[in-house]
Amino acid sequence: MEIFSIKGMINLDEKEMAKKQAGEASVRFIENGMTVGLGSGSTVYWMIRKLSDYIRDGMDVAAIPSSRQTEAWAREFGVPLTDFSKTQQLDLTIDGADEADREWNLTKGGGGALVREKIIASIAEQFVVIVDESKLVDQLGSFPLPVEILPFGWQATVERMRALGVEPVIRQTDGEIFVSDNGNYIVDCDAGLINHPDALHNRLKQLVGVVETGIFSGMTNKLIVGYPDSAAAFPFEN
Numbered sequence: 001m002e003i004f005s006i007k008g009m010i011n012l013d014e015k016e017m018a019k020k021q022a023g024e025a026s027v028r029f030i031e032n033g034m035t036v037g038l039g040s041g042s043t044v045y046w047m048i049r050k051l052s053d054y055i056r057d058g059m060d061v062a063a064i065p066s067s068r069q070t071e072a073w074a075r076e077f078g079v080p081l082t083d084f085s086k087t088q089q090l091d092l093t094i095d096g097a098d099e100a101d102r103e104w105n106l107t108k109g110g111g112g113a114l115v116r117e118k119i120i121a122s123i124a125e126q127f128v129v130i131v132d133e134s135k136l137v138d139q140l141g142s143f144p145l146p147v148e149i150l151p152f153g154w155q156a157t158v159e160r161m162r163a164l165g166v167e168p169v170i171r172q173t174d175g176e177i178f179v180s181d182n183g184n185y186i187v188d189c190d191a192g193l194i195n196h197p198d199a200l201h202n203r204l205k206q207l208v209g210v211v212e213t214g215i216f217s218g219m220t221n222k223l224i225v226g227y228p229d230s231a232a233a234f235p236f237e238n
């Protein structure tokens with residue numbers, strides 16, 4: 001049953017309430033004057049909405065969005081944008097995830113924005129990850145790993161991925177191959193439970209045609225977990 005409506009803002013289901021809690025809780029880490037990376041996805045949506053309240057109250061920030069959708073939300077809610085010609089470093093990036101393991105390694109890319117998300121995470125002094133509690137796992141791998149690949153020769157790239165032992169499926173929407181904001185394709189890989197996220201990332205990344213994988217390993221500085229009526233930030237602060 002579809003009971004979540006971003007436009008209508010009514011009848012949020014429990015998962016969406018947890019996303020809202022996590023997204024909104026993350027905004028307290030944004031300080032006046034910061035440059036901020038804006039991730040992508042529905043949890044980030046709530047962060048952007050909350051950030052717009054702070055901006056209306058006089059907070060001065062400049063943000064780089066990681067997707068066209070995020071850029072559209074930032075414009076809609078009046079979050080000032082900047083770009084890489086003006087800054088190549090960010091104070092903070094806030095983003096969602098599809099899975100987060102006990103060591104805060106992530107699977108990302110469910111929305112197809114993993115390359116830009118990894119760029120803005122990698123240049124941020126602090127990478128804050130916002131997830132509802134359903135995203136917490138012991139080991140990555142239940143969510144198929146998104147990998148962005150070049151369209152040229154994609155069938156060959158997919159076969160070489162398969163030879164590495166993953167089960168790759170080209171992402172499609174309404175029967176058409178999904179195209180990322182970068183003009184590339186996404187392959188969703190069933191790799192079983194992932195024992196060594198770094199090693200899997202390295203093996204996939206060395207294939208010609210692979211642009212980036214959705215494994216974000218060792219990047220997370222803070223993890224904010226949302227529950228329907230609260231959020232907890234880790235590491236705990238006094």
Ligand SMILES: O=C(CO)[C@H](O)[C@H](O)COP(=O)(O)O
Nearest residue numbers: 041042043096109110111113
């Ligand atoms: O990696 C992402 C998009 O590429 C998102 O951060 C991830 O899919 C989580 O999305 P949501 O907050 O909607 O659950």
